[in-house]
Amino acid sequence: MEFPTTDVRVHAPEDGGAGTYAFSCPGCRSTVVRTAERPVMDLLIAAGVAFTTWRRPAELVERESEVREEPLTHNDLLTFHEQIADDAVLEAALAAIIDPQSGGSEAAR
Structure with missing residues (x-):
């Protein structure tokens, strides 16, 4: 399927991790959301796709930085x-x- 870049939106985290892109399916008009690693998001943005950035909640960042111990x-x-x-x-x-x-x-x- 082909559709214009104006139909796609990238949601990129400020910390540079994976994000998502979303578009409306031209066939059924439902919203499709896909996970995207940074290189894919960068290509979409370079192609003119609109994007928004978001900041992960502090609780999520803290949880990832904690020392993981054995159960x-x-x-x-x-x-x-x-x-x-x-x-x-x-x-x-x-x-x-x-x-x-x-x-x-x-x-x-």
Whole structure:
């Protein structure tokens, strides 16, 4: 299918990642949205397609920048259960949350 560039719109993120382009299908008139990597978006924009930029929400950026840790295992849960059952270990862990400078006791480690 062919249609003019005026029928296409690019939505590009400000941070340079993948975005989308959208157009109305000339056959059925429904809106079609496709994911596009940066080179494809750049070609469309260079060809005269109108574009808008958007900023990803801070929560999404923060989530991607967080250190990814391994998921909890069954043994992790058993160790946690044992630690919270011990009043001294639990008290030390709570104290470390309240005053991170204290570092908690050796029992909490």
